[in-house]
Amino acid sequence: MNLPEVILVTESDEPIGTMEKMEAHRKGLLHRAFSVFIINDAGEILLQQRALGKYHSPGLWANACCSHPFPGESTLDAAHRRLQEELGFNCHLEEIFSFTYKTPFDNGLTEHEFDHVFLGTYNGAIYPDNDEVNDYRYLSASQILSLMKETPSHFASWFQIALPKVLQYLQLPVVTPGG
Numbered sequence: 001m002n003l004p005e006v007i008l009v010t011e012s013d014e015p016i017g018t019m020e021k022m023e024a025h026r027k028g029l030l031h032r033a034f035s036v037f038i039i040n041d042a043g044e045i046l047l048q049q050r051a052l053g054k055y056h057s058p059g060l061w062a063n064a065c066c067s068h069p070f071p072g073e074s075t076l077d078a079a080h081r082r083l084q085e086e087l088g089f090n091c092h093l094e095e096i097f098s099f100t101y102k103t104p105f106d107n108g109l110t111e112h113e114f115d116h117v118f119l120g121t122y123n124g125a126i127y128p129d130n131d132e133v134n135d136y137r138y139l140s141a142s143q144i145l146s147l148m149k150e151t152p153s154h155f156a157s158w159f160q161i162a163l164p165k166v167l168q169y170l171q172l173p174v175v176t177p178g179g
Contacts (some may be wrong), residue, residue, distance in 0.1 A: 006031040006068045011100065013114045018071045025056070028102065028110030031068060034079045035158060036093065036118045037166050038064040044138035045166075046122070048086070050156065051134050056105045059134060061147075062156035063163075066115075079118045087136070088127025093118040096169045103157040117162055119169070141172045 005018040009032050024031050038046040046064045050057055065086040069078035076093065084090050096119045102112040128136055139147075144163065148155050 004068075005071055006033075007071055009114050011114075013098070021068065022055070022109075025109040025111065028104070028112045030100070030112045030114060032075065032116070033066065033068050033111075033113035034075050034082075034116040034118060035062075035066040035162055036064045036079050036083055036120065037162070038083075038091070038120050038122050039170070040121065040123050040138055042138070043170075043172075044140050045144060045163075046087075046126075046138050047136060047144065048128075048133050049135040051130065051132050053131070056107065056109050056111065057156045060156045060159075061154055062159040064136075065132075066158065075116045076118070079116075083120075086129050086132040088129070089122060089124060091120040091122040093120040097165055099161060099165065101158055101161050111158070113158070115158060115162070117166065119166065141167055141170075 004021045006021050006024050007015050008017045008019055008024065008029055009015055013032065019029065047061050048064055049061050050059060052058045065082045067078065067082040069075045079093055080090055096117055098114060098116045100114050102110060104110045126136060148160060152160065
């Protein structure tokens with residue numbers, strides 16, 4: 001069985017090799033990733049609650065989907081692939097920014113990613129893969145920010161970093177109501 005590999009990169013996202021995904025996470029090596037944010041015509045953001053069986057951040061709320069491109073696969077193609085695999089739909093995606101983050105987890109794994117953030121608009125049906133998604137919902141930016149303020153531990157680390165940048169791109173307020 002071939003284990004999935006990630007693309008190791010420099011701080012400027014230049015590829016420097018590949019490594020089996022779990023080994024890269026055990027060693028905390030910087031690798032290419034992506035996060036997809038989906039909004040609907042009402043301006044609400046699609047949140048995904050990660051499946052309880054995920055190897056890190058199980059049950060946490062995050063953006064529509066995220067993953068890693070395969071070696072030889074463009075990051076945009078990978079974003080479309082995972083959106084279809086995880087949520088059962090596809091839509092036009094545009095890369096809006098990228099950032100680097102590093103988060104160690106209690107299980108000895110570390111996410112150290114050069115994360116490309118894509119944005120799309122979608123209003124249709126969602127068909128989640130239960131192995132990937134525990135739950136999903138659309139919420140307004142102010143609702144999400146209030147929940148993040150009340151219970152930050154319920155949200156994935158990369159989402160907490162990326163969401164304010166997405167809201168800034170969308171020119172939406174990045175403050176919680178009354179905060």
